[in-house]
Amino acid sequence: MRVFVAGGAGVVGRRLVPQLVARGHQVVATTTGEGKVGLLERLGAEPVVMDGLDARSVAEAVARARPEVIVHEMTAISGKPDIKHFDRWFATTNRLRTEGTDHLLAAAAASGVGHFVAQSYGSWNGIRHGGWVKTEDDPLDPTSIGRGAAAIRHLEEAVLAAGGAVLRYGAFYGPGATDDQVELVRKRQYPVVGGGGGYSSWVHLDDAAAATVLAVEQRARGVFNIVDDEPAPAREWLPYLAECAGARPPMRIPTWLARPLAGPTAVAMMTQGRGFSNVKAKRELGWRLRYPSWRIGFKEELA
Template structure:
């Protein structure tokens, strides 16, 4: 198939280009700077995703049957979190609108887009499925805005006349991510600056980057549509994964702090993740998408690469 990958220089997008090629697909990489395009791509098209005309022209030139949306600006999280969230929200709203319009105009059949598995409201069981309500009324205005942008991306991808697939990735770990040894979270844990809020009851569903790539390949090749949690099989409370992660990194054991101090220390979202967040069940991706994680538990590799 002819597949276009938007975000082809990213932590997921770059290896995805090679993985799709290895499956025999003809892959176009949509990038902002030609010089950074992955060598494995059959074709390179250049556009800023926020520039509608440029996106229309780039996608038309690639004539894809399937468009894959792996755009985010979360790489900026380490240096400038407000900008990372604001720009990612624009990529989720405007960027998605441009890609949907361009995909339709170019005659594409299918659209596969990256979303997140940790935008649900923290109510009900400890692990939620895809039908759980999103946290649109989160008390933090920044997170509420992020969740609104996630909801808009998901609506734009699944409501139109394209076959739409939303891959709600869990918390990514592995090379190039925040949880890698040299990533923002890894460095903070190594420095002993990532304490455990008392109880540590917030649940995280992790996902190794290789599994994010594998799920995107499965979604390109499947005929299934809809929203899918793409997460490992072991949603875990912070009280479990954080000490394990610190040990695997060779970091000091995290000290415990009163939960009420967590928002000031971590910012609202990370405090929520560590104290009240729910996990995400991957049953639908297994049964409908035919995908399962090759790394079913974070225990093997988290903190080791």
């Protein structure tokens, strides 16, 4: 198929494009500037410079590409993590998940694109009551990640209404995905908050890309949790990440102190987060993970 990957130069796109190419697909991949055109060419894609927040730019890029499938991987997450000011850190990503999604869907409709696959998020932001591990039938928490929760809801509702697939990726790790977090861990600036009982789900970038290829090829519809087999509380995965990174064990700070220092998002993640189940994705997509647990992946990536 001819596949249009919006955000092809991002951390997911850089792993997704080669997998699509290896399976014989023609890939058109976008970047926001000329600086990454060469990278996309080396990955085997036809590069296009596109501004995902400009409706005309998106419409022209899609019309020229004439794809059969659009994959929405556009985000703007870069620099040092700033969980305390989460809305500010994610402001452009939130726009890409709202305005950018609308632009891509409008372009898809205008150009007769038959299928649409979009990146969503499902790591620790499941509804914060009931069990610690959520399925696709459970709602996302509407307050967990500030304005980002509304942006994700907009993306999911719009894509599902268009008959597309929503992939709720877990927290990424792999090449270029966790460098900033690991640096904070090594500096002991990433503490366990309270009892660290909040759950998170992880996924290696290569496994996320492999699931996306399956969703493209099978023209999947609906919501899929793209996470590994082992949702785990922060008190387990964070000390293990530190160990794999050759760092000292993370500090532990009480919840009352973390709120003014790290903000409500960090406290919710560490103490109340809900992870996700991958049973549906494995069953319906035939997805098989190279890294079924973050325990394996962290060790390999940081060895």
